[in-house]
Amino acid sequence: MKKIFFLTLAGMASLQLSAQNIDKIITREYTDHLIKTLSSDEMQGRATFTPGIDKAATFIESEFKKIGLQPLTGEKTFRQTFNKYQVANQSTSVKIDGQEIALENIMVTGVTTESVTLDKSNTTIVKLDPEKPFVAQFRTMLNTNKNQIVLVDNKFADLFNRYKDHFSKPTTVDEKDVNATNSAVQVFILGKDAATDFSATFKSKVTQMPLFNVAGMIPGKSKSKELVVFSGHYDHLGVMKSVEGDSIANGADDDASGTTAMIALAKYYKAQKNNERTLIFVAFTAEEIGGFGARYFSEKLNPDDVVAMFNIEMIGKDSKFGKNTAFITGYDKSDFGKILQKNLAGTEFTFHPDPYIKENLFYRSDNATLAALGVPAHTISTDQIDVDKFYHTVKDEYSTLDVENILSTIKAIAKSATSIVNGTDTPTRIPKLK
Ligand SMILES: [Zn+2]
Incomplete structure (x- = not known):
């Protein structure tokens, strides 16, 4: 009895210690700093192929460096660069019956x-x-x-x-x-x-354009070949039609909030030093124009090595289930959600299945590419997509966010991922899409 009593005490002490740590590591000040910088006007809405997204990438790289992440295996820097081609119309001529x-x-x-x-x-x-x-x-x-x-x-x-x-x-x-x-x-x-009768000619200009994800990792202690991915997309829509003198779509919720979570989680796990599996942290580019960043990322690794993916999208405002809640897309496609929920037992935070099935969110974010390849890859969000009047407008800016909601969601993800990070839980696979 005594022995168990002491063990329990020791267990409680260490739980408390990690709870203290999390509040010291993922602070309001830190998340504020990340999200304010990413959604600042200086980044010009982070549109893919613009100088604004380059600035955002440089900022994320500097945060990764401060945290002490390593570049991915085979890479020298945190930037995972690849090329796309832009085809812009230059002239069009169509004649019909002369x-x-x-x-x-x-x-x-x-x-x-x-x-x-x-x-x-x-x-x-x-x-x-x-x-x-x-x-x-x-x-x-x-x-x-x-x-x-x-x-x-x-x-x-x-x-x-x-x-x-x-x-x-x-x-x-x-x-x-x-x-x-x-x-x-x-x-x-x-x-x-x-x-x-008709004739038609089209002339276009084809330009090679570089894109870049920003990715870093913490190698696993004993199961380094097994990968756990934390991600958010750092691109947004850039400059839009002006509304009341504002034309920058800052994308504070979409998805500076998710990118902030991904960076804060990197800082947390780096400090914990207890990940048995290798943790990858990635900011995806070009989500808004077709998910190119996530697709390139998935081609650079073997999807069979990825044990789970936590993709984080829009956690800047209360979910429809109220305070201290978030939802998981594709909840029933694997037991990922159940594992997360189990790890949160005894806390005030709960995860729910995606309530917006008609919106097809599971296939609308960067988790979709890896999920199609069999990975339990899910998106965690709190957005009320059916009524969010700021979504994809110039009003999606820092002042419309609830930073407490962001903080509580990040901490919940950190705790809920524990057994996946330390290698004791492995979510079931999602059937591969043919
Ligand atoms: Zn988004």
Whole structure:
């Protein structure tokens, strides 16, 4: 009895000690410093391919260095750099039955090369049915692997213009897709209902652009081949249309809050010095424009070595379950959530399954790439995505955040990950997507 009594006392003492440590390591001052810097106007909204995101990367690198992380195996620095190619339209010319079509009535998709010429030898003319919905027909066209001139009724002008806005922006493609001979070009023409003869030329500029994740690690003591990943995306939308004189989308919640959590967790585990598994901390780039950073990261390692991924997205405001709660996407796809919840027993914090199943959040963040490869990779969030009026607006800034919510969520993640970090729990795998 006595022995057990003393053991219990010792156990309680060490629990208390780690609880003290966590409050000393993950302080309000520290998280404030991280999130204020990442969401400052100086970073210009951290859009991928801009000087603003470069500044954010430099800041995260300096924090990793201060904490004492190491670069990933095989890397010399914390930057994990890779290239993409931007294809920007330079000129467009479409003639139908001898008549030049006005630029505002032309929308082009699928150009990945410096110049394209379409004529009857390589292209067919089709027409959208004005009696059927636009969006479904538009999607079908995009999936047709053929060059097409698509005639669109004036009745669809509103939707046409909205889609045209999107597709007129430069597109980002992989090297293998530049000059890809199999990529089909679709030319949508508004306000024409018949055509027999046509010719079209498109000239674009293709530019190589570097992107970079920022990643560091703490090698595991006894199970160093088993990896646990903590992540958040540090890119955001950059500069948008001005609202009340503000045009910088600071992305304080999305996802400076998650990036802050990832850095604070690195600081915490580095101080604990008790991780049996190797811990990787990564700030992903280009989440907002297609998840390119997470995809590149997943190609640089063997997904079978990743035991779990904690991706953190938007923890800046109370969740719909109230104070001291957060939700986990894809909760039922592995027992990751149950393990986390078990480790929080006796605390005031609880994790819940994602309440926004219709929003498809599991596949909308950077966990999706590794999850598709079989990793129990989940996103932890507190965002009320259905009613969050600041989401993807210039108002997503520091002043709209509840820093206490961020602090309590980070500490809950730190505690809930303990048994995965020390190698005693291994979440079940998610079935691989074929
Ligand atoms: Zn996000």
